[in-house]
Amino acid sequence: MNLTETTDEARDNAGLARPDDLATALLTAEGRRDPYPFYARMRREDPVHRSAQGIWYLTRYADVEAALSDPRLSNDRDRMTCAYSALGGDLKAFSRLTDRLGRVMSNTDPPEHARLRKLANRAFTARRVEALRDGIQRIVDHLIDEAVAAGPTMDLIEAVASPLPLSVVCELFGIPPEDLPQVKTWFHRFGRLSEDIDKSEEAIDQYEEYLARLVRRRRAHPGDDLISALVATQARDDRLTDSELLSTCFVLITAGDETTTHLVGNGMLALLRHPDQLTRLREDPALIRAAVDELARYDTPTQAIVRVVAEDVEIGGRTLREGELAYLFLAATNRDPERFEDPDRLDLNRPGNRHLSFGNGPHFCLGGPLAKLQAEVAVGTLVRRLPHLRLADGAVLDWRPNPLQRRLAALPLTY
Numbered sequence: 163m164n165l166t167e168t169t170d171e172a173r174d175n176a177g178l179a180r181p182d183d184l185a186t187a188l189l190t191a192e193g194r195r196d197p198y199p200f201y202a203r204m205r206r207e208d209p210v211h212r213s214a215q216g217i218w219y220l221t222r223y224a225d226v227e228a229a230l231s232d233p234r235l236s237n238d239r240d241r242m243t244c245a246y247s248a249l250g251g252d253l254k255a256f257s258r259l260t261d262r263l264g265r266v267m268s269n270t271d272p273p274e275h276a277r278l279r280k281l282a283n284r285a286f287t288a289r290r291v292e293a294l295r296d297g298i299q300r301i302v303d304h305l306i307d308e309a310v311a312a313g314p315t316m317d318l319i320e321a322v323a324s325p326l327p328l329s330v331v332c333e334l335f336g337i338p339p340e341d342l343p344q345v346k347t348w349f350h351r352f353g354r355l356s357e358d359i360d361k362s363e364e365a366i367d368q369y370e371e372y373l374a375r376l377v378r379r380r381r382a383h384p385g386d387d388l389i390s391a392l393v394a395t396q397a398r399d400d401r402l403t404d405s406e407l408l409s410t411c412f413v414l415i416t417a418g419d420e421t422t423t424h425l426v427g428n429g430m431l432a433l434l435r436h437p438d439q440l441t442r443l444r445e446d447p448a449l450i451r452a453a454v455d456e457l458a459r460y461d462t463p464t465q466a467i468v469r470v471v472a473e474d475v476e477i478g479g480r481t482l483r484e485g486e487l488a489y490l491f492l493a494a495t496n497r498d499p500e501r502f503e504d505p506d507r508l509d510l511n512r513p514g515n516r517h518l519s520f521g522n523g524p525h526f527c528l529g530g531p532l533a534k535l536q537a538e539v540a541v542g543t544l545v546r547r548l549p550h551l552r553l554a555d556g557a558v559l560d561w562r563p564n565p566l567q568r569r570l571a572a573l574p575l576t577y
Contacts, residue, residue, distance in 0.1 A: 184200060184204065184213075184219060184565075187200055188200065188465075188565035189563045189565060193565075194561035194562075194563060195559075195561060197465065197493065197565075197568070198493070198494075198497055198506070201221055201491060201493060201494035201497060202494075202497065204219060204221045204491075204494065205221040205222055205494050205497075205498060209221050209222040209225065209478055210222070210225060210477050210478035210479070210480045212480065212486075215249060216249065216486055216487075217249070217486070217487045217488070217489060218471075218477075218480075218482055218486060218487065218488040218489065219488075219489050219491065220477065220478075220488060220489065220490050220491060221491045221494035221495065221498075222478065222494075222495065222498060222500070223495040223496075223498035223500060223501040223518070224500070224501070225477050225478050226490045226491070226492065226494075226495045226518060227495070227518060227522055228477070229469065229477060229488065229490055230490065230518070230521055230522040230523040230525070231522060231523030231524070232475060232523075233271065233272065233472070234471065234472055234473040234474075234475040235469040235470070235471060235472065235475065235482075235488060236271050236469060236470050236471070236472035237270065237271060237275075237469060237470075237525055238270060238271050238470070238472070239270070241470045241472060241485075242468070242470050244470075244485065245470040245485055245486065245487045246487070248485065249487070271472075272524055275524060275525070276524070278406060278410065279524075279528070281392060281395050281396065281406075281407070281410060282392070282410055282414060282528055283528070284391075284395045285388055285391035285392045285394075285395050286388065286391075286414065286528060286529075288531060290334075290388070290391070291531050291532050291535060292535070294330065294333070294334060294532070294535065295535060295539065297330070297333050298326075298330055298535065298536055298539045298540075299539050299543070301326060301329045301330060301333075302322065302326065302539050302540050302543045303543065305321060305322045305325060305326060305329075306321075306322065306543065306544065306547060306548075308321070309321040309322065310548075310577070314576055314577065315554050315574060315575065315576045315577075316574075316575055316577075317572045317573060317574055317575075318426070318427060318430055318544075318573040318574075318575050319423065319427050319570055319571070319572050319573050320572065322426065322540060322544070323422075323423045323424070323426040323427045323430075323540070323573075324423050325346075326422065326423070326426065326536055326540055327419045327421075327422035327423060327533075327536060328342070328345065328346060328349060328419060329342065330422075330532070330536055331414075331415050331419070332345060334387065334388050334532075335376075335387055335388045335389050335411070335414075335415060336376070336380070336385050336386075336387025336388070336389055336390070337376070341372075344372075345369075345372075347365070348365045348366075348368060348369045348372075349416070349419065351364075351365035352365060352366065352369075352416065369412070370408065370412065373408055373411050373412060373415075374408060376389055376411075377389060377393060377404075377407065377408065377411070380393050381393050388414070389411060392407060392410060392411065393407070414528070414529070420463070420567065420569065421463050421464060421527070421529070421533050422532075422533040422536050422537065423569070424463035424567065424568060424569040424570070425454070425457065425458055425463050425533055425534075425536075425537045426536070426537050426540045426541060427569070427570045427573050428457065428461040428462075428463060428568060428569075428570065429454065429457035429458070429461070429537060429541055430541060430544060430573065430575075431461070431559070431570065431573060432457055432460055432461050432508055433457070433541070433545070434551070434552060434553055434575075436508045439453075439508050439509070439510050440545065442510055442511075443510060443542075443545055444545055444546070444549070447542060447545075447546065449510050449511060450538050450541065450542040451534075451538060452510060452511055452512070452515070453510040453541070454534050454537045454538050454541065455512075455515050455517065455534070456508065456509060456510050456511075456512050456515060457508075457510075457537070457541070458517060458519040458520075458534070458537075459496045459502070459512070459515060459517035459519060460496070460508050461493075461568060462492055462493040462496050462517075462519045462568060463519070463567065463568055463569065464492060464493075464519065464520075464566065464567060464568075465491065465492065465493040465565065465566055465567060465568050466489045466490060466491045466492060466493065466565065466566050467489075467490050467492065467521065467566070468487060468488070468489055468490075468566075469487070469488045469490060470485070470486070470487055470488070471483060471484050471485060471486045471487075471488060472484065492518045492519060492521070493568065495517075495518050496517045496518060496519060501516075502515075520533075548577040550577055551575055551576075551577045552575065552576060552577070553574065553575060553576075554574035554575055554576045555576070557573075557574040557575075559572075559573070560572065
C-alpha cells in the first residue's frame with residue numbers, strides 16, 4: 163500500500179504521519195522523542211517518496227548507500243542554493259554563510275572536492291588522530307572531576323559532551339588554552355545564525371581573523387599541530403590558495419563539534435535505557451570500539467543529509483529530476499531490517515555493523531574517526547568511573563527541534 167493512499171482512519175490508528183507531513187511530524191513532541199517509527203513506515207510503504215513540495219525522501223539502506231556515491235547527486239553549494247530558491251526558501255542565512263566559507267570540501271563535488279580533500283587527508287591522518295587518545299583521556303577525566311566536585315547530579319551535555327569536542331579540536335589545532343573561552347563564544351554565535359545573522363557574521367569575521375593569525379604564526383614557527391601540517395601540505399601543493407587553506411581550517415574545526423556532542427549524549431542515554439548492555443560493557447571494557455559503532459547506528463546524531471540532483475537518476479524505480487532536492491535519511495537506513503537483523507535492538511557486539519552514520523563515498527565524514535575516538539574515551543570512562551550512573555529522578559528529556567540532527571538539549575544524570 164502506498165503511504166499517500168493510507169486512509170485517515172488507518173493513519174490515526176498508526177499514530178504516524180504521511181510522508182508529506184514528515185518534516186512537520188519530526189518536529190512534534192512525538193517525532194522528537196522517537197522518530198524511528200516514522201522512518202519505519204516510510205521505509206516499508208514508500209521508501210523513495212516525492213513530497214508535495216517536490217523533495218525526495220530516501221529511507222532504504224541500499225538506496226541511500228548507492229546515492230551517497232552517485233555523482234548525479236550533488237553537494238555543490240551553487241546547485242543547492244538554486245534548488246532551495248526554487249522551493250521559495252529563505253536563504254539569507256545559508257547564502258551568507260556559504261559565501262563566507264567559499265569553496266570547501268563540504269560544498270563541492272569531484273574533481274574539485276578531491277583536490278581540496280587531498281590537503282586534509284595528508285594532514286588529518288589516522289596516526290595523528292590516534293595520537294590524541296591520551297590528551298582526550300586527560301580532558302575527559304578533568305571534565306568528570308569538575309562535574310563530580312560540583313555535586314551529585316550533572317547535565318551530561320553541558321558538563322562533558324559539549325565541551326569535549328571543542329577542547330579536543332583546540333588541542334589538535336594548537337589553539338592556546340587561554341583562547342578557548344573566546345572560541346567557545348564564537349561557536350555559540352555560529353549556532354544562532356538563523357536567529358541573528360549580523361551577530362553570527364560578526365563572529366565569523368572575528369574567527370577568520372583569528373585563524374589567519376594562527377596560520378601566519380605557524381608559517382613562521384611550525385609546530386606539531388594540524389594547522390602546521392596543513393601549512394606544510396599547502397607548501398607542497400601551490401594550487402591551494404590561502405583562502406582555501408583558511409576555509410579548510412574553519413570547516414575542520416567546526417565540523418565535528420555537534421556530531422561528537424550528540425554521539426556521546428545519545429549513546430549514554432541508550433546505554434542507560436538498556437541496562438543489560440550497560441552491564442555488558444562494564445564487564446568487558448574491550449567492547450567499547452564496537453559499542454560506539456552500535457550506539458552511532460542505534461540513535462544516529464546526523465539523522466539526514468541533503469543532496470541536489472545534478473542529472474536525472476533512477477532510484478528504487480522512481481526518477482529524480484535535475485534540480486530536485488533529496489533528503490537521505492541515514493537514521494532510517496541504520497534501522498533497515500533488510501540490512502540489520504533485529505534493527506531496533508541495541509546490541510553492542512553486533513556483527514557486520516556497516517552503518518551509514520558518517521556517510522559513505524567521496525564525502526565520507528573526515529572527522530568520523532575523531533568523533534568515534536572521543537566517544538570511546540568519554541563513554542568508556544563514564545561507565546568505568548561512575549558505576550551507579552543513572553537518569554536523575556524526574557528527568558525530562560527535551561530533544562531539540564531539528565529533523566536533520568538528533569540532539570538532546572540536556573541529559574540530567576545522578577551518580
